[in-house]
Every structure is written in structure tokens, then in C-alpha cells.
Amino acid sequence: MTTRSIGELLATHPFFAGLGADDVALLAGCGRNVQFDAGEKIFREGEPADQFYVIRHGLVAIEIMSPTAGAVVLETLRDGDVLGWSWLFPPYRWTFDARALEATRATELDGACLRGKCEHDPRLGYDLMRRFAGIVLDRLQAARVRLLDLYGDGRGAG
Numbered sequence: 001m002t003t004r005s006i007g008e009l010l011a012t013h014p015f016f017a018g019l020g021a022d023d024v025a026l027l028a029g030c031g032r033n034v035q036f037d038a039g040e041k042i043f044r045e046g047e048p049a050d051q052f053y054v055i056r057h058g059l060v061a062i063e064i065m066s067p068t069a070g071a072v073v074l075e076t077l078r079d080g081d082v083l084g085w086s087w088l089f090p091p092y093r094w095t096f097d098a099r100a101l102e103a104t105r106a107t108e109l110d111g112a113c114l115r116g117k118c119e120h121d122p123r124l125g126y127d128l129m130r131r132f133a134g135i136v137l138d139r140l141q142a143a144r145v146r147l148l149d150l151y152g153d154g155r156g157a158g
Contacts, residue, residue, distance in 0.1 A: 006028040006031040007025055009054070009056070010028055011024045014080065016131075019127070026117050027109060029113070030109050031107050031108065033105065033106070033107055034053070034106055034107075035104065035105050036060075038101065038103055039099065039100065040099065041098070041099050042083070042098040042100060042104075043084070043097065043098050044094060044097050045065065045096055047093065048093060049092050049093055049094045049111065050111045052084035052108075052111060053106040053107065053108050053109070054081075054083075054106060054109070055077055055078065055080065055082075055083055055105075055106045056079065056080075056105045057104065057105045058101075059077070059100070059101040060076070060077045060083055060104055061077075061098070062076075062077065062098055063096060063097040063099060064096055064097070065097065071097065071099075074146070075142060075143075076101065082132075085136055087115075088128070114128070
């Protein structure tokens with residue numbers, strides 16, 4: 001098995017496609033590889049959000065706690081998905097919980113490190129913001145569809 005550097009992992013990931021080698025190297029300098037066991041909380045709502053994750057292998061549930069139903073899964077992320085955008089937006093706190101559904105390997109990128117690099121390089125900051133805005137939009141659209149499926153329009157099918 002060949003071990004790949006964080007820079008190589010990021011350079012081949014679709015989320016980072018089109019970034020120059022220098023930008024990938026800057027991002028990789030803020031990264032480290034992490035593992036989570038099945039059932040392990042990756043982060044909790046309200047805690048400081050100082051990182052995001054590129055899931056390399058595994059399944060992760062994004063959850064919200066309901067007073068009546070307990071943990072409700074909003075979305076399940078898999079290999080290749082990006083987890084977490086709260087590191088990018090003040091007050092830098094998680095707005096959901098994330099839990100590994102199975103053994104999960106990911107690359108963790110330090111949000112405070114990246115915010116500092118983006119302050120010094122606004123072009124990189126804009127590029128990352130644009131990429132994360134796409135993720136936020138996709139997830140909001142998916143949530144909208146789930147809400148329509150859940151609540152419907154009250155008229156039933158057909």
C-alpha cells in the first residue's frame with residue numbers, strides 16, 4: 001500500500017480541483033489525518049468549530065437533537081464528501097452534531113490556520129469561500145427536498 005501525503009490527497013480531491021500547487025501546499029500545511037470509530041462523535045452542536053474534514057473512507061451522520069425524537073439524521077456523508085463549514089463563519093461554532101456511523105478516516109484541516117492564510121491571501125480566501133458556498137447551497141437544497149418529502153403539501157400523491 002502506498003502512503004500519500006496530505007498534499008497529494010488534497011490535490012486529487014474534486015473539491016480542490018483547479019487549485020494551484022502552491023495553494024494546495026498551503027492547505028496541506030494546515031492538515032492532518034484522523035480516524036473515528038463507529039459511533040464516535042466528531043463534533044457537537046455549540047462547540048468551537050475550528051476544523052473541517054475531507055472524508056476519505058467511511059460514513060458520517062449529520063444530526064440535530066430533537067427534544068421529542070432524540071438524534072435526527074439530516075444527512076449522511078461518505079467517501080469524498082466534505083464535512084463542516086462552521087469554521088468559516090463567525091461565531092465559529094458547530095450548528096449540528098456529526099457522528100461516525102462506521103470506522104471513518106478523514107483529512108482534518110485546521111480552520112484557524114486556514115483563516116490566517118486567507119487573511120494574508122484574499123484570492124485564496126475568496127476561492128475557498130466560493131467552494132464552501134457551493135456545499136452550503138447543495139446541502140440546503142437537499143434539506144429542502146427532505147422537508148418536502150416529510151411534510152408534503154397535504155394533498156397526497158396523484
